[in-house]
Amino acid sequence: xxxxxxxxxxxxxxxxxxxGAVVLIIVAIIAIRLLLALDDALELAERQSVxxxxxxxxxxxxxxxxxxxxxxxxxEVASWEGRNPLVWLxxxxxxxxxxxxxxxxxxxxxxxxxxxxxxxxLIYRPRKPQxxxxxxxxxxxxxxxxxxxxxxxxxxxxxxxTVLLNLKEISDCQWVIE
Numbered sequence: 001x002x003x004x005x006x007x008x009x010x011x012x013x014x015x016x017x018x019x020g021a022v023v024l025i026i027v028a029i030i031a032i033r034l035l036l037a038l039d040d041a042l043e044l045a046e047r048q049s050v051x052x053x054x055x056x057x058x059x060x061x062x063x064x065x066x067x068x069x070x071x072x073x074x075x076e077v078a079s080w081e082g083r084n085p086l087v088w089l090x091x092x093x094x095x096x097x098x099x100x101x102x103x104x105x106x107x108x109x110x111x112x113x114x115x116x117x118x119x120x121x122l123i124y125r126p127r128k129p130q131x132x133x134x135x136x137x138x139x140x141x142x143x144x145x146x147x148x149x150x151x152x153x154x155x156x157x158x159x160x161x162t163v164l165l166n167l168k169e170i171s172d173c174q175w176v177i178e
Contacts, residue, residue, distance in 0.1 A: 043177050046111065046127055053093045054148065057122075058167045060088025061150065065165060077165065082120030083150050085167050086113075105145035121147045121170060132173040143173035 068077050086092055093113055100114035100123060101107065108114055108125040115122055125145040126132065132143040146169070153164035 040177060043128060043131060047175050047177065050124055050126070050146070053089075054167065057085040057088055057148075060090075061085060061165055061167055064088050078152075080165055081150055081152055084115040085122055085148065085150055086115065102147075108145065119149075121149050122167075123147050126175070131176055133176045134172045134174075143171055145171070146173055146175075147171045 065077050068074055086096065095112040097112050097114045100116055102116035102119040102121055102123065105123055105125055108123065110125055111127045113124050123145050129144055132146065134143050148167050149170050150165055151168045153166050
């Protein structure tokens with residue numbers, strides 16, 4: 001006995017197609033959510049890396065000041081104000097491009113550091129500058145970059161004849177990650 005050949009795929013093929021489509025949609029939704037979570041994790045890692053680099057610069061600056069005091073060169077510390085703070089790091093952070101124009105931070109590549117000699121500021125432009133906000137309480141405008149400057153410490157922190165220095169954040173920007 002010969003069975004007739006089906007003209008189409010029939011019921012079973014249609015039901016398998018529907019199941020495949022549902023599985024594909026679920027996998028796509030999970031993949032998109034995972035990619036968004038990965039992007040947030042990268043943003044947090046970048047923020048922590050920048051904060052760690054700044055902490056290392058502050059520590060290097062303090063060590064340089066104390067070394068100058070111990071070597072009786074404390075009077076030269078005052079001339080360090082406005083100096084590039086990267087000189088106190090043993091290794092330059094990745095993404096450092098050298099000198100730049102402080103009026104054009106958008107021209108700086110993303111995830112890059114530079115030093116603006118004219119304004120004596122260290123500038124960092126994050127991978128996603130839209131996550132920098134000026135005045136978070138009022139949902140202020142986006143900032144193009146974060147900036148720091150080597151400044152004299154406040155008078156109440158000064159002790160003796162040696163001038164103490166700080167690495168102070170100049171920009172009013174805050175890193176906001178949702």
